[in-house]
Amino acid sequence: MRITRLEAIPYAIEYTHPLRFASGEVRTADHVLIRVHTDDGVVGEADAPPRPFTYGETQSSIIEVVTRIFAPQIVGTPVFERGKIHQVMNRTVHNQVAKGAVDIALWDAIGKGLGTSVHxxxxxxxxxxxxxxxxxxxxxxxxxxxxxxxxxxxxxxxxxxxxxxxxxxxxxxxxxxxxxxxxxxxxxxxxxxxxxxxxxxxxxxxxxxxxxxxxxxxxxxxxxxxxxxxxxxxxxxxxxxxxxxxxxxxxxxxxxxxxxxxxxxxxxxxxxxxxxxxxxxxxxxxxxxxxxxxxxxxxxxxxxxxxxxxxxxxxxxxxxxxxxxxxxxxxxxxxxxxxxxxxxVRSTPGVGAGIDDEKLARYRQD
Missing domain, CATH: 3.20.20.120 (Enolase-like C-terminal domain)
Known part of the structure; x- marks a missing residue:
């Protein structure tokens, strides 16, 4: 199971009301869906929620670091070699949400490949x-x-x-x-x-x-x-x-x-x-x-x-x-x-977060 592509899909879904707290306010979930594609057709998925007022990451910065920095170094690596993949990502400082989403997508792909829940x-x-x-x-x-x-x-x-x-x-x-x-x-x-x-x-x-x-x-x-x-x-x-x-x-x-x-x-x-x-x-x-x-x-x-x-x-x-x-x-x-x-928890292979492709098409921003 080698990685063939890292995909970062921006999407936006509104909140029913503004969420307010000491570090900011959010009205829309401007997130990024991360997909790790493998050569045997398995796709691992994870959600990356940017929080610029807390960690400095934005929707655009997550897409940039995943597709322009991580992907060229990670594509071709077996999904099971997470240690090597993390070593590559850790060369880039900060960007914790981007790294975390790639990691969860890797685990999701591994679980799906093994037919076992990540839990x-x-x-x-x-x-x-x-x-x-x-x-x-x-x-x-x-x-x-x-x-x-x-x-x-x-x-x-x-x-x-x-x-x-x-x-x-x-x-x-x-x-x-x-x-x-x-x-x-x-x-x-x-x-x-x-x-x-x-x-x-x-x-x-x-x-x-x-x-x-x-x-x-x-x-x-x-x-x-x-x-x-x-x-x-x-x-x-x-x-x-x-x-x-x-x-x-x-x-x-x-x-x-x-x-x-x-x-x-x-x-x-x-x-x-x-x-x-x-x-x-x-x-x-x-x-x-x-x-x-x-x-x-x-x-x-x-x-x-x-x-x-x-x-x-x-x-x-x-x-x-x-x-x-x-x-x-x-x-x-x-x-x-x-x-x-x-x-x-869900007992299905991977994390269990099956994506509704019609909804993704409706809310994606690219």
Whole structure:
């Protein structure tokens, strides 16, 4: 199974409403579908979600690096020689989303070629992942209504509240309204997307003490090193590294320097291969992990489920898997379902993300 072509297809699907958080706002999923073609007709597929306000990658930059930089060096290589392929891609710094999508597409092709699900190849620990739903910037009462609706319709009992606003009172009020309205059996945690300073984050931690919040993700810029270390030392709940830890090396630096004491793994930016490296580092150090979401489509969410359910450590907590519900449509031929707060893995060969070619033709931008 040798690679004959790398294809990068730009497409755009609108969100049903703007998604707002401290690091930006999105109204349209301007993504790239990556396809790895092989000489025996197998095609591996993956979704690349650009996040220019977080990682600096755009739809155009992903297409450029995949087709102009990676493809000429990778075409002709057997898909099983992932080590060689990663060595080639790692010559180019950054571009984590592009690299991650190529890696997932390789795994997908390998699974299809072997007639085995990637979930099984990765470890096959359990057959599902619990779902956490993200709540964006809205008035507190609207957030409560949304959380109640997702609890009733999908059985979701874990919610990630996007914070990082000023004045801080907006986020503090939202925490209190959600806790009072949802009760103690619902898990709540925070993600500030670097929206505060470390000292502001500490003010919020103190003001929300007693509300049973479980995690504080990326409260401030990791470059605010001294104040962030002080926050991590004082915080009664784990401080999670996300944007600051896209690679295993970044995760190692932040954990060893005291910049965080938990890690968010996102397959959209690490692929499956580096996600395994990050997970191994975390399990070796006894550090909690979460499975994050890069405002993924159903195609991307299915990749997260395949990886998260494959390992014991990543299946302990609910994964952030429901953002696709905010999209007007999707490319997946067989839509994902959230039942009793869970998404089940697919046992079909590869990752299981069959693409609807008619929808792709409708939304592609090239």
């Amino acid at each position: 099984q190849l990765l470890g096959g620990y359990t057959d599902h992942l619990k779902v956490s739903h993200m709540l964006g910037f809205r008035p507190a009462q609207e957030l409560l209504e949304e959380a109640r609706r997702f609890g009733e319709e999908y059985g979701i009992k874990t919610f990630k509240l996007k914070v990082g606003r000023r004045p801080l009172a907006l986020d503090i009020e939202a925490c209190r309204v959600l806790r009072e309205g949802l009760g103690d059996d619902v898990e709540l945690y925070l993600d500030a997307n670097r929206g505060w300073t470390a000292n502001e984050a500490w003010d919020v931690v103190r003001a929300t003490e007693g509300l049973g919040l479980t995690l504080l993700e990326e409260p401030c810029d990791a470059r605010e090193a001294m104040s962030r270390r002080r926050l991590v030392e004082k915080s009664p709940i784990p401080v999670v590294g996300d944007e600051s830890v896209p690679t295993a090396g970044d995760a190692s630096r932040e954990l060893l320097s005291g910049g965080c004491n938990a890690i968010c793994i996102k397959t959209a930016r690490s692929g499956f291969t580096e996600a395994q490296e990050i997970l191994g580092l975390c399990t070796g150090l006894g550090v909690d992990v979460t499975m994050g979401n890069q405002i993924d489509t159903q195609v991307g969410s299915l990749a997260t489920v395949a990886f998260g359910a494959a390992h014991e450590a990543t299946s302990r907590r609910a994964g952030e898997l429901s953002n696709f519900l905010d999209m007007a449509d999707d490319l997946l031929a067989e839509p994902l379902e959230i039942v009793d707060g869970r998404i089940h």
